[in-house]
Amino acid sequence: MQLKMSNPITPQAWGIQLSKLWMDCGQGFPIKVDEIAPEVTRVRFPDDPIGLIKAHGIPGIDGMLSKRKSKSDWCISYDETVTVPGRINFTLGHEFGHYLLHRKLREVFQCGQSDMLDYESAESKKLESEANTFASYLLMPINDFRDQIKGQVITLDILGHCADRYGTSFTATALKWIDFTxxxxxxxxxxxxxxxxxxxxxxxxxxxxxxxxxxxxxxxxxxxxxxxxxxxxxxxxxxxxxxxxxxxxxxxxxxxxxxxxxxxxxxxxxxxxxxxxxxxxxxxxxxxxxxxxxxxxxxxxx
Structure with a gap:
């Protein structure tokens, strides 16, 4: 990838920039977070990249971002037992968002589906919201989404088509449409x-x-x-x-x-x-x- 990038300050801007980069490099949908995240961070942040993405097998934790001090890099891990199509890719996008936006704040982020809406502080809620927003803009670009549904009655089948295209869960895809319609x-x-x-x-x-x-x-x-x-x-x-x-x-x-x-x-x-x-x-x-x-x-x- 030819990485000519600035450092955005909002999750939306980061998502739009990296989504466009993926397309400019001749790639199609779905955007594969496990490919773009290590490559972008290796070139853009060589002293602090994402060095590993792997399954972790920890029940109750959908995704995790953690600092590997021995390697001077970061690891994204995920629950490989999740069976909902697209949810793992969105989880990877979410943790990538934590890396880009929040890694200076702490060295470990753990995100679980069961406590998606139960955070102890306004700060934690804000961080999770920003990571979700980044993943949404990275994986489901609004302009392309509008092209997919243009002139059509919105049905479960249409939203299911978009979920398949973007490699995201039906719920995440439907929420994206609800957000911009x-x-x-x-x-x-x-x-x-x-x-x-x-x-x-x-x-x-x-x-x-x-x-x-x-x-x-x-x-x-x-x-x-x-x-x-x-x-x-x-x-x-x-x-x-x-x-x-x-x-x-x-x-x-x-x-x-x-x-x-x-x-x-x-x-x-x-x-x-x-x-x-x-x-x-x-x-x-x-x-x-x-x-x-x-x-x-x-x-x-x-």
Whole structure:
């Protein structure tokens, strides 16, 4: 790789720069973190590179970034038993983000799925949010994502295609779309007939779509799950009446049943929602920060 780079100061800028570098070198999707991370850091930070990426076999820790003092370099390790397609690549991107953005702050970062939304301090939450944002911008460039969905109705199949293209999990891919879309939509994860967490798009949030953890699933959604008869993915965007997911708006609903986490993942869109005139600026939040602020001590699982 010909590395002509500056040192960005934001996770978004780092992700955009390295994604563009990967493409400029003639590589395609998915972006392979295990290839780009050692090469970039060897050339750009020769005194402090990533020297090793390996599986670690430690239960409960999705990924880890650690300083190897004997080698004067860094190691990224990951849980090789993870079976969700794309999650390992996103984990590697997340740890690469910690390296680029945070390695001067500490010598070990441990990141586990079970405590994704449970951090002891605002600082830790900020670091995890920045690492996720970097991985998102590195692996799923917005311009390419828009090209993939241009002129198409957003369905589970379309988002699944994008997940395959970028080597990321369906959840991470859907959250990326929710983050940049100008449509009203919400991603909802439920278990045992109750909502674990939800994340609305900007327009949905401004139209009052808010489904806090612990909210019972609507009866129509429960009926659909109970009648699934073993079908894991219900791709059709099924119309549902107002009062189902929002008191005033009709919606379209699709759902995936996940064996890995015993979860139902709903993609709900509100086609008739219109942008309203706003008089106050609201602070922008990415998906991780938003969900973290909604956690309120609950032990959510992704």
């Amino acid at each position: 100008d449509k009203a939509a919400v991603l909802i994860v439920a278990r045992d007939d109750f909502i674990c967490w939800s994340y609305p798009s900007e327009l949905a949030r401004k139209r009052g779509v808010f489904l806090p953890p612990g909210t019972p699933l609507p009866q129509l959604a429960l009926d659909r799950l109970n009648n699934a008869n073993g079908i894991k993915r219900q791709n059709q965007n099924r119309p549902v009446p107002r009062g189902t997911w929002h008191s005033e708006m009709e919606a379209e609903e699709a759902v995936i049943l996940s064996d890995n986490f015993d979860q139902a993942i709903f993609l709900v869109q509100f086609p008739a929602a219109k942008r309203i005139v706003e008089h106050e600026e609201e602070e922008e939040q990415d998906s991780f920060t938003y969900l973290s602020n909604r956690a309120q001590g609950l032990n959510w699982k992704k």
